[in-house]
Amino acid sequence: MSGGFVFSEKPITIESGNGTTVVDDRGTEYLDLGASYACVPLGHGHPAVQSAVRDQLDRITYVQASYPNPARTALYERLAEAGPGDADNVWLCNSGTEANEAALKFARSATNSTKIVATMQAFHGRTMGALATTWKDKYKKHYEPLIDGVEFVPYDDADAMAEAVDPDTAAVIVEPVQGEGGINPASAAYLQAVREVTADNDAAMIVDEVQTGLGRTGSLWAIEQAEVVPDVLTTAKGLGNGFPIGATLCRDWIADDYGNHASTFSGGPVISAAAGATVDTIVADGIPDHAATMGERLRSGLRDRLGDRVREVRGEGLMVGIEVKRNANRILKELAIEHQVLALPAGRTVVRLLPPLTIDESEIDQAIDALDSAIGGSS
Numbered sequence: 223m224s225g226g227f228v229f230s231e232k233p234i235t236i237e238s239g240n241g242t243t244v245v246d247d248r249g250t251e252y253l254d255l256g257a258s259y260a261c262v263p264l265g266h267g268h269p270a271v272q273s274a275v276r277d278q279l280d281r282i283t284y285v286q287a288s289y290p291n292p293a294r295t296a297l298y299e300r301l302a303e304a305g306p307g308d309a310d311n312v313w314l315c316n317s318g319t320e321a322n323e324a325a326l327k328f329a330r331s332a333t334n335s336t337k338i339v340a341t342m343q344a345f346h347g348r349t350m351g352a353l354a355t356t357w358k359d360k361y362k363k364h365y366e367p368l369i370d371g372v373e374f375v376p377y378d379d380a381d382a383m384a385e386a387v388d389p390d391t392a393a394v395i396v397e398p399v400q401g402e403g404g405i406n407p408a409s410a411a412y413l414q415a416v417r418e419v420t421a422d423n424d425a426a427m428i429v430d431e432v433q434t435g436l437g438r439t440g441s442l443w444a445i446e447q448a449e450v451v452p453d454v455l456t457t458a459k460g461l462g463n464g465f466p467i468g469a470t471l472c473r474d475w476i477a478d479d480y481g482n483h484a485s486t487f488s489g490g491p492v493i494s495a496a497a498g499a500t501v502d503t504i505v506a507d508g509i510p511d512h513a514a515t516m517g518e519r520l521r522s523g524l525r526d527r528l529g530d531r532v533r534e535v536r537g538e539g540l541m542v543g544i545e546v547k548r549n550a551n552r553i554l555k556e557l558a559i560e561h562q563v564l565a566l567p568a569g570r571t572v573v574r575l576l577p578p579l580t581i582d583e584s585e586i587d588q589a590i591d592a593l594d595s596a597i598g599g600s601s
């Protein structure tokens with residue numbers, strides 16, 4: 223039997239899922255604290271998303287983006303309304319890296335400048351443009367040269383950012399909380415400083431909310447907590463509750479001069495129906511507030527129980543990192559095999575939790591018990 227060659231497979235075959243639970247081919251149930259990289263914020267098989275998709279399947283599966291379609295138009299409107307401030311022009315694509323790729327292209331076109339400032343430990347995707355703004359060398363080294371003109375500065379360091387941004391700068395791209403880089407939240411003051419220095423230099427502030435967006439950090443967008451309106455916001459991962467879709471939300475000055483960008487599958491009706499139902503449900507059910515409350519319970523519970531057996535518990539809302547004192551992958555394996563709990567790494571020493579935002583108190587407590595046991599002693 224041959225398999226896909228680019229993913230290393232895990233020894234658990236997942237056959238079905240419901241809410242925060244997934245079930246393997248032997249009928250074993252697992253508590254899903256990873257939501258497959260934050261891709262199912264409403265949990266597996268959410269009825270609103272399932273029925274929106276079924277209804278759309280019966281109407282039309284696909285129609286090119288130049289013909290208006292009600293599902294796509296409704297999603298444009300929902301995202302325009304949901305976007306921070308006046309970042310209400312919507313470009314749809316199929317993934318996070320494409321959303322960032324578009325953001326970088328739009329910023330270069332609208333500013334007529336080329337330089338892009340990114341941050342150390344950042345992750346913005348794996349296509350050639352977005353990859354150039356991703357920090358880790360192991361993702362880049364086999365594919366160079368990537369695009370030119372990217373400069374990296376230390377994350378959460380306002381002085382370094384002020385020094386790097388100049389009148390030749392097209393954009394700064396930044397995550398409000400770094401995800402793959404280890405769950406590193408930036409201060410509100412830092413994000414405000416990025417806003418100021420980009421505005422002063424007529425550069426675009428691109429906020430990558432591919433992982434932090436849609437309620438994950440306790441507000442619909444993480445950037446809202448800093449009271450900053452970026453020029454461009456990108457989102458993907460959880461946007462379709464499991465269906466592949468990304469979006470780039472732009473202010474007028476970016477959208478008015480975006481150049482010439484397009485994608486064949488931009489906002490297909492079935493995907494748009496899934497995303498429309500997802501955004502609707504997240505807003506209507508008050509999911510961001512629930513994520514804030516559950517995240518607080520999770521983080522404070524972990525801090526109480528783990529104490530100095532771990533280096534740090536950090537994050538915002540239900541985007542949580544536990545910096546451990548031994549190899550995170552061994553803990554993840556024990557969590558899965560001994561406790562039927564699935565979680566994620568973020569680098570070698572961070573256990574990352576991105577559960578469905580619908581997780582309840584008893585599941586949070588179950589997660590804390592399992593992590594307490596799997597992390598074990600102090601070394």
Ligand SMILES: *Cc1c(COP(=O)(O)O)cnc(C)c1O
Binds near residue numbers: 430434
């Ligand atoms: C996952 C991720 C991406 C890339 O998204 P893909 O859908 O895998 O292309 C970009 N930025 C951030 C912050 C991410 O977490």
